Amino acid sequence: MKVLSVSSEVFPLIKTGGLADVAGALPIALKRYGVETKTLMPGYPAVMKAIRDPVVRLQFDDLLGEPATVLEVQHEGLDILVLDAPAYYDRPGGPYLDQTGKDYTDNWRRFAALSLAGAEIAAGLMPDWRPDLVHAHDWQAALTPVYMRYYPTPELPSVLTVHNIAFQGQFGAEVFPGLRLPPHAFSTESIEYYGHLGYLKGGLQTAWAITTVSPSYADEILTPEFGMGLEGVIASRRDALHGIVNGIDADIWNPATDPVVHTHYGPTTLKNREENRKSIAEFFRLHDDGAPIFCIISRLTWQKGMDLIAATADEIVALGGKLAILGSGDPALEGSLLAAAARHPGRIGISIGYNEPMSHLMQAGCDAIIIPSRFEPCGLTQLYGLRYGCVPIVARTGGLNDTVIDANHAAIAAKAATGIQFSPVTAEGMLQAIRRAMTLYADQKVWTQLQKQGMKSDVSWEKSAERYAALYSSLAPKGK
Ligand code: ADP
Numbered sequence: 001m002k003v004l005s006v007s008s009e010v011f012p013l014i015k016t017g018g019l020a021d022v023a024g025a026l027p028i029a030l031k032r033y034g035v036e037t038k039t040l041m042p043g044y045p046a047v048m049k050a051i052r053d054p055v056v057r058l059q060f061d062d063l064l065g066e067p068a069t070v071l072e073v074q075h076e077g078l079d080i081l082v083l084d085a086p087a088y089y090d091r092p093g094g095p096y097l098d099q100t101g102k103d104y105t106d107n108w109r110r111f112a113a114l115s116l117a118g119a120e121i122a123a124g125l126m127p128d129w130r131p132d133l134v135h136a137h138d139w140q141a142a143l144t145p146v147y148m149r150y151y152p153t154p155e156l157p158s159v160l161t162v163h164n165i166a167f168q169g170q171f172g173a174e175v176f177p178g179l180r181l182p183p184h185a186f187s188t189e190s191i192e193y194y195g196h197l198g199y200l201k202g203g204l205q206t207a208w209a210i211t212t213v214s215p216s217y218a219d220e221i222l223t224p225e226f227g228m229g230l231e232g233v234i235a236s237r238r239d240a241l242h243g244i245v246n247g248i249d250a251d252i253w254n255p256a257t258d259p260v261v262h263t264h265y266g267p268t269t270l271k272n273r274e275e276n277r278k279s280i281a282e283f284f285r286l287h288d289d290g291a292p293i294f295c296i297i298s299r300l301t302w303q304k305g306m307d308l309i310a311a312t313a314d315e316i317v318a319l320g321g322k323l324a325i326l327g328s329g330d331p332a333l334e335g336s337l338l339a340a341a342a343r344h345p346g347r348i349g350i351s352i353g354y355n356e357p358m359s360h361l362m363q364a365g366c367d368a369i370i371i372p373s374r375f376e377p378c379g380l381t382q383l384y385g386l387r388y389g390c391v392p393i394v395a396r397t398g399g400l401n402d403t404v405i406d407a408n409h410a411a412i413a414a415k416a417a418t419g420i421q422f423s424p425v426t427a428e429g430m431l432q433a434i435r436r437a438m439t440l441y442a443d444q445k446v447w448t449q450l451q452k453q454g455m456k457s458d459v460s461w462e463k464s465a466e467r468y469a470a471l472y473s474s475l476a477p478k479g480k
C-alpha cells in the first residue's frame with residue numbers, strides 16, 4: 001500500500017515536539033507491514049540545508065498565490081517530499097513562530113498550501129506515484145482531507161491524527177477566499193467554526209478516519225474538559241475514531257547503543273548508569289550525593305504542569321530530591337524555574353533551550369522523570385524514560401495513563417509496576433507522588449525492579465504500526 005503522510009515537522013529534519021518523532025518513526029515501522037510512505041513537509045531553511053541530492057517531482061506556478069516545487073529526497077530511511085516554497089517557508093524563526101515568538105500572520109496560507117499540495121498529490125498530479133491513502137497530522141495538515149473532499153477526482157481515503165486538540169488552527173473568515181475552496185466549504189459540515197475557520201475542525205469533519213495518539217485521549221476528547229470545544233464534532237464522528245498509542249524509535253532510543261550516552265547499559269548492567277549520572281550532575285552543577293535526581297525534559301507550559309514544578313521546587317528540595325530541568329517555553333515559567341534554581345544551587349539545575357543530545361543523556365543518567373501534564377495526548381518522554389530505566393512519575397491522564405503502570409502494593413508484589421501515577425494533578429498530588437518515589441528509591445531492590453520492569457515494557461512501534469496498517473487496509477482494501 002502506498003501512503004502519503006503530510007506533516008509540518010519530521011524528525012530528524014525539523015522538530016519542535018513529539019509530532020516530529022512520530023512522523024519520523026511511523027513510516028519506518030510501517031515498512032514491515034507492506035506500507036510504503038512518502039512524507040510531505042515544508043521546506044524550512046533547516047530542511048533545505050539538511051537534504052542532499054533532491055529530485056524535482058512537481059512544480060506549482062501558483063500554489064495559493066506563490067510558486068512552489070516538490071522535491072523528493074531519501075533521508076535516514078525516510079522518503080521525503082519537501083515542499084520548497086520560499087515565500088512561505090524561507091524565513092528566520094521557527095516553523096510556526098517568528099523570531100520574536102509570535103505566530104506568523106500568514107500561517108493560514110502557509111499550512112493551507114502544504115495541505116493543498118498534499119491533496120494535489122493525492123489527486124495524481126505527481127507523475128509515477130499516486131497514493132492509496134493520505135494520512136494527515138494535526139491542524140497544519142488538516143486541510144488536506146478538506147481539499148480532497150472538494151477535488152473533482154475520485155476521493156481517496158484519508159486519516160487525520162490528532163496529536164493535540166488544543167491546537168486547532170483557527171483563523172478569521174476573511175481569509176476564506178484565499179483558500180480557494182468552493183463557497184459551500186464554508187459550512188458547519190466542513191471548516192466553518194462559529195463564524196470563523198477551523199482547520200482541525202474541517203479535517204475532523206472530512207477525514208475518513210480520525211486517530212488520537214492514545215486510547216485514553218480518544219475517550220477524553222469526547223468530554224468538554226478535554227475536547228476544547230470540539231467534543232461535539234468528535235462525538236458526531238465517534239464511529240470513525242480510533243485511539244492508537246504512539247511508540248518510539250527503539251533504534252534511536254537504545255541505552256545500549258545511543259551515541260550520546262557516555263556509558264552504555266542494559267537491564268542487567270544498570271550500575272553503568274552511574275557514570276551518566278555523574279555527567280548530568282556536572283552539567284547541571286548538582287551535588288554529587290546519594291539523593292535521587294529527578295529530571296524534566298519539556299516544553300515549559302501550563303499544559304505540561306510546569307507551574308506545579310515551580311510552585312513545589314522548595315518542597316522537593318526539602319524532601320531531599322534534586323531537580324535537573326531542560327526546557328523552554330513560557331517566559332514567566334522560565335523565570336520562576338530559573339529563580340528556583342538560583343535559590344537552590346547544587347540542588348536544582350536548569351538549562352533553558354532545546355538540546356536533543358542532552359535529552360538522551362538525561363534519560364540515561366537521571367533516576368526519574370517527572371511529567372505533571374494537565375492533559376497529555378500521548379507523551380513520549382515517559383516512553384523514553386521506560387526504555388532508559390529513568391522511572392516515570394506521571395499525571396494520570398491521556399497517554400501517560402495508558403503507558404505507565406503505577407507502583408501500588410499489588411503491582412509491586414506482582415513485579416508489574418513501571419512508574420508512579422498521580423491524580424489529581426495538583427501541587428499536593430504531585431508532591432505526594434514524589435514522596436512515594438523517595439520511599440521507593442530508598443529501597444534500592446524495589447527501585448531496580450521498577451527500572452527493569454520499565455525497560456521490559458514494549459514501547460516500540462511494532463504493535464501500533466500494525467494497528468495503523470490494519471486501519472489503512474480497512475479504508476483502502478484494494479491498496480494491498
Ligand atoms: P509535546 O510534543 O507535547 O511537546 P511529547 O512528550 O510528545 O510532548 O514530545 C516531546 C519531545 O520533545 C520529546 O522527544 C522530548 O524529548 C523532546 N523535548 C522537549 N523539550 C526538549 C528540550 N528542551 N530539549 C530537547 N528535547 C526536548
Ligand code: GLC
Nearest residue numbers: 018019163213377378379380
Ligand atoms: C503532541 C502531544 C503529545 C504527543 C505528541 C506526539 O505534541 O502533546 O502528547 O506525544 O503530540 O503524538
